[in-house]
Amino acid sequence: MSDPLHVAVALDQTGSHPGSWRAPGARPDTLTTVEYWQSLIADAEAGLLDLVTFADAFELHSGRPRTDRAVGRLDSLLLASRLAPGTRHIGLLPTATATHTEPFHVSKAIATLDYISGGRAGVVLRTTPDPDEAALFGQRRFPDDPAVLAELADEATDFVTVLRLLWDSWEDDAEIRDVATGRFVDRDKLHYIDFRGAQFSVRGPSITPRPPQGQPIVATTAAHAADLQVIGRVADLGFIAPRDVDDAGRAVTAITKAHSAAGRSPDDPVLVLVDLFVVLGETRRAAAERLAQLDQWAGTSFTPDIVPVVGTAADLADEIEQWLSVDGIRGVRLHPAVLPDDLHSITRAVVPELQRRNLFRNRYDDRNLRDRFGLPQPLNRFTTGKAGVA
Numbered sequence: 001m002s003d004p005l006h007v008a009v010a011l012d013q014t015g016s017h018p019g020s021w022r023a024p025g026a027r028p029d030t031l032t033t034v035e036y037w038q039s040l041i042a043d044a045e046a047g048l049l050d051l052v053t054f055a056d057a058f059e060l061h062s063g064r065p066r067t068d069r070a071v072g073r074l075d076s077l078l079l080a081s082r083l084a085p086g087t088r089h090i091g092l093l094p095t096a097t098a099t100h101t102e103p104f105h106v107s108k109a110i111a112t113l114d115y116i117s118g119g120r121a122g123v124v125l126r127t128t129p130d131p132d133e134a135a136l137f138g139q140r141r142f143p144d145d146p147a148v149l150a151e152l153a154d155e156a157t158d159f160v161t162v163l164r165l166l167w168d169s170w171e172d173d174a175e176i177r178d179v180a181t182g183r184f185v186d187r188d189k190l191h192y193i194d195f196r197g198a199q200f201s202v203r204g205p206s207i208t209p210r211p212p213q214g215q216p217i218v219a220t221t222a223a224h225a226a227d228l229q230v231i232g233r234v235a236d237l238g239f240i241a242p243r244d245v246d247d248a249g250r251a252v253t254a255i256t257k258a259h260s261a262a263g264r265s266p267d268d269p270v271l272v273l274v275d276l277f278v279v280l281g282e283t284r285r286a287a288a289e290r291l292a293q294l295d296q297w298a299g300t301s302f303t304p305d306i307v308p309v310v311g312t313a314a315d316l317a318d319e320i321e322q323w324l325s326v327d328g329i330r331g332v333r334l335h336p337a338v339l340p341d342d343l344h345s346i347t348r349a350v351v352p353e354l355q356r357r358n359l360f361r362n363r364y365d366d367r368n369l370r371d372r373f374g375l376p377q378p379l380n381r382f383t384t385g386k387a388g389v390a
Contacts, residue, residue, distance in 0.1 A: 005324065005359045006273060006331030006373065007351070008091075008239075009044055009343060011037070012055035013073070016277055016335040017291075019298030023338045032074060034082055040340055041083050044090055047347025048361055050372055051091030053124050053219070053239075053333065054080055058097060058133040077109045084117040089364040091372070093122040093219055099152055100128075100137050103162040104202055111167060114211035119368030122217030124239070125159065127152040127227065153226035158197035160218055160234035165193040167215055168380045169205035191382045213370050214378045221275075222251065231270055232258025236375055239333050241275045241306040245326055248274060252328035271330045271373055274323045276316075277304040279337040280345040284311045294337060306335065313349035317357060324359075 010016065014026040021028040030036040044052050054076035076094035084092055092113065096106045106123065114121035128134075129142040129152060142148050174189035193204035219237035220230050231238030232255040240255075242248035252272055259270055279294070281287030287310045295301050309319045316334075323329050336342030354360035366372040 003330060004361065004374075005320070005354065006050045006271065007320075007354075007360065008051045008053060008093075008273060008331070008333040009049055009346065010053050010055060010275075010333055010335045011040055011044075011339065012335070013339070015338040015342065016304065017279075017294045017298065017302055017337040018300075019294040019296070019302070020338040022297040023294070023341060025341045026338055027340075032072075037079060037083055038086055040343060041087055041090065043340060043343055043347050045087055047351045048364060049090060049347070049351075050331070051093055051120075051122070051369065054092075054094045056095035056097070057126070057128070058100060058136050059130070077106075077113070080121075081109075081113050081116055084113060084120070087117065087120070089120070091120045091122060091217070091369040092117055093124050093217065095124045095126060097133075098125045098127055098156040098159040100133065100140075103159045103200065104166065104204075104206075106159075107163045107166040108206055108208040110163070110216050111206065111208040111211040114213055114216045115208075119212040119370075121211070121213070122219060122236075122369060123163075124219045124221060125156055125230075125235075126221055126223065127156050127230075149224045149226040150229075153224075153230050155197070155199050156220070156227075156230045157233050158195075158199065160230070162193070162195050162197075162200070162202050163218065164215060164234075165195060165381075166202070166204055166206040167211055168382055169193055170208075170210040171380055171383050172210055172214075175209055210380065213368050214380065215370070217369055217373070217375070225254070228254040229258045231255050231272070232260075233262040233264075235270055236370075236373070238270055238272045239275050240272055243307070245322065248323065248326045248329060252326065256328065267376055269375070271375075272328055273331045273333050274329055275306040275333050275335060276319065277306050277308040277335045277337065278316060278342050278346065279308070279310045280313060280316065280342050280349070282312065284315065287311050287315075291337070304335070313345065313353045316346075316350050317353040317359075320354065321357070321359070 014021040014028050056076035080092045080094040110123045129148045134140050169191045171189035176186050190205045195202045217236045220235040221239045222228050240251045279287050279291045291310050309316050
């Protein structure tokens with residue numbers, strides 16, 4: 001494997017299909033227990049997966065809060081921190097909404113998660129023009145105008161810039177812990193970031209020392225075309241939802257152009273993963289029947305906004321290989337229709353199939369999450385005299 005395949009899994013309540021909570025193995029009554037999430041993480045780690053992402057949003061799970069299908073959520077940042085001590089290898093990426101969240105709070109929360117996990121933390125940033133979500137805060141209103149998406153993308157770019165500056169605002173050796181003199185911190189090695197943007201200004205420094213990774217991984221989901229710009233400008237990972245291989249190529253091109261326009265070095269790469277909706281069965285017919293049953297439980301024929309794969313483990317492996325044929329695609333993020341059923345099929349059937357094809361690892365052998373993705377260990381911009389550069 002010259003360029004290793006990266007496989008992530010999206011954890012979203014009982015699964016990505018709205019009828020998933022009615023599946024026999026879904027256990028919806030345990031969604032707010034740590035045991036439920038621990039079992040999912042343990043399965044994902046047993047399957048040697050790169051990372052899991054935790055879905056989160058300022059809305060109920062179904063997106064239809066006035067129906068009896070709505071499901072409440074746990075806070076993904078808090079959940080990831082609770083689960084981290086029970087893991088050893090897998091990456092943990094909770095979701096933060098840049099549109100309505102202060103970057104200072106997200107920065108220290110992710111830095112804390114990086115310490116708790118021993119260098120396996122990251123964050124998935126999302127933007128949203130949803131007026132219902134905005135109404136929860138009462139501070140902003142979004143007109144029905146496509147230009148808003150570009151504005152939110154610019155805001156997300158500033159958001160990541162602040163995250164990275166705050167993570168660097170402590171030099172690596174700022175904590176001296178000198179008992180004899182009573183000096184715990186060398187204040188000369190803490191730095192104001194003095195960032196001013198259109199939506200927020202942050203002086204800094206952080207209240208949390210520089211994370212073990214230096215810079216935890218920043219991922220962005222491309223829900224809109226403008227999000228491709230954010231991925232190229234500031235992200236380490238980009239999750240895209242192309243319609244087909246040609247569309248994936250166009251997305252990679254847009255990300256590459258944004259990467260270059262932002263002045264990022266080839267030594268500061270962005271890795272692109274394709275989002276896939278997954279319904280698995282021992283046969284294609286069994287998988288199709290599972291999907292039909294889920295649709296019946298949901299009361300509608302569900303159409304995901306990402307490419308669906310309904311079939312066997314071999315079918316999914318074929319689909320993954322197809323996406324890897326696109327220059328610039330480095331892996332996939334799988335969205336199991338039903339948790340834990342489809343996750344278990346991924347780790348117990350799909351992963352062995354990928355290993356048989358010499359596409360996927362047989363063990364974890366990296367020190368932290370940046371190592372796993374081949375990302376460079378970042379120098380502190382304040383130490384190297386590059387303050388203010390994102």
